[in-house]
Amino acid sequence: MHISEGICSPPVLAAGMVIAAAGAAYGMKKIDTESIPKVGVLSSAFFVASLIHVPIGPTSVHLVLNGLMGLLLGWAAFPAIMIALLLQGVLFQYGGLTSLGVNTVNMALPAVICCCLFRGMIRGGDIKKTALAGFACGFVSLTLSIAFVALTLLLTQKGFLVTVQVVLAAHIPVMVIEGIVTAFALVFLKKVKPEILEVGT
Amino acid sequence: MRTKRIVKPCLGMFLLLLATAVPSTPAQAHKVMVFAYQEGGTVYTDGYFADGKKAQDSLVEVFEADGAKLLEGKTDGNGLFSFPVPDVPEIRIVLTASMGHRAECTLKKESDAAATDAVKKDTPAAVPQDAAAVGEDRIRAIVSEELDRKIGPLAREVALLHQEKGPSLTDIIGGIGYIIGIMGLLMYFKARRRE
Numbered sequence: 001m002h003i004s005e006g007i008c009s010p011p012v013l014a015a016g017m018v019i020a021a022a023g024a025a026y027g028m029k030k031i032d033t034e035s036i037p038k039v040g041v042l043s044s045a046f047f048v049a050s051l052i053h054v055p056i057g058p059t060s061v062h063l064v065l066n067g068l069m070g071l072l073l074g075w076a077a078f079p080a081i082m083i084a085l086l087l088q089g090v091l092f093q094y095g096g097l098t099s100l101g102v103n104t105v106n107m108a109l110p111a112v113i114c115c116c117l118f119r120g121m122i123r124g125g126d127i128k129k130t131a132l133a134g135f136a137c138g139f140v141s142l143t144l145s146i147a148f149v150a151l152t153l154l155l156t157q158k159g160f161l162v163t164v165q166v167v168l169a170a171h172i173p174v175m176v177i178e179g180i181v182t183a184f185a186l187v188f189l190k191k192v193k194p195e196i197l198e199v200g201t
Numbered sequence: 202m203r204t205k206r207i208v209k210p211c212l213g214m215f216l217l218l219l220a221t222a223v224p225s226t227p228a229q230a231h232k233v234m235v236f237a238y239q240e241g242g243t244v245y246t247d248g249y250f251a252d253g254k255k256a257q258d259s260l261v262e263v264f265e266a267d268g269a270k271l272l273e274g275k276t277d278g279n280g281l282f283s284f285p286v287p288d289v290p291e292i293r294i295v296l297t298a299s300m301g302h303r304a305e306c307t308l309k310k311e312s313d314a315a316a317t318d319a320v321k322k323d324t325p326a327a328v329p330q331d332a333a334a335v336g337e338d339r340i341r342a343i344v345s346e347e348l349d350r351k352i353g354p355l356a357r358e359v360a361l362l363h364q365e366k367g368p369s370l371t372d373i374i375g376g377i378g379y380i381i382g383i384m385g386l387l388m389y390f391k392a393r394r395r396e
Contacts, residue, residue, distance in 0.1 A: 002232065002301075003301035003302075004301060004303040004304070006303055031387075032391075033395070036387055036388045036391065039384065044381070047376050047377065047380060048373055051368050051373055051376075052373075083383055084380065088376070091368070091379075092372065093232070094232050152301070153301050
């Protein structure tokens, strides 16, 4: 999911940077002093989630958690994801500095989209509805992210379209797991600290 | 309450089944790395993901130091690809896996490899004139062949030791520390602006 350095063409990288910078700037404006710890915690969660590979069966998976971030942070997901990706790039060479913009957009834009789509569903006190929204959010945001990555690659190298469906199909288990984890996290938060779920985009 | 107690193990089973039912899910969500080493007259490249899975069927391109492409190929089922040592002082090996993963490494030509090459070229043309000179050449060839065989596994092991590993726990905790620090800074500036 992290696009490495030297893959995308300069126009794609530049476009990614511009969109990411705009999103991050807008997100920063939305953050008030009280919500900074929340942004930090979720940024850390995102940072750690993609580094820890859980071996399941013959392969291993890692969580992305961008759906959860979108629901809890709204536009603030942009700066949160950008910081985490920057550190992953600098410390571990996951992704890269030039592709930071593209990677941020690919992860954070689905988060914001999911926030707009599913925020209404978690407003009420209905636990089942919250769980459903959580699952859908995790599933859809990861699906969108993978589709965005595929699209980014398509803009650079043609002939990738055939593999897009294969890649999407291969990630279905991860999407389902992501959805379940997001659902559990949301239900837990709803029970323990419901006020954290009240976010403006 | 009772239904809840049943739901959780069921969910776990479901997850496990789901994961095992997809045996060859490509681990594309991970960082890819490439490692190359030289043995005898051959360069071996090893492509693998951060979780230890091999980068199968990935494109390997070999460039000269000035950027000219020398050759390309695909890794096999074990993420391996090998080719004869090209006649340039330094090569750059670029591995491109699916979903935008790319890794590269450079390899300098070892000086003794050149000697081995030379000896190997010499051996077939062993039509002796001077008995003493032939003897020396042949001994050199045999010794180098034997050494290759003996040192081969060792060299492979050293190569394995040189492989990058994924981030360790300390690295990860360090990263979290950075994030906390950045958030602290952010808080500081926001608070100052408000005053």
